[in-house]
Amino acid sequence: MANKIHIPAKRIVPNGQEVIKITPEAYSALAEIANESGKSIRQVASLIIMQVAQNDMIVYDREEV
Numbered sequence: 001m002a003n004k005i006h007i008p009a010k011r012i013v014p015n016g017q018e019v020i021k022i023t024p025e026a027y028s029a030l031a032e033i034a035n036e037s038g039k040s041i042r043q044v045a046s047l048i049i050m051q052v053a054q055n056d057m058i059v060y061d062r063e064e065v
Contacts, residue, residue: 003057004056004057004058004059005052005057005058005059006058006059006061007058007059007060008060008061008063009060009061009062009063030044030045033048
């Protein structure tokens, strides 16, 4: 797949709190996908995140030091 998502690199330490905050626009898009799929918002968000991560669709833009 030619199109990849560019994300600034930042280290986050998982702490057992599986809660994220998203923009209202992202929530609307997620809700639309969930409504079409019949899956929960949690399931849809998890599927999208895992597929993007597993299919090498992210480019990490690391700052040069």
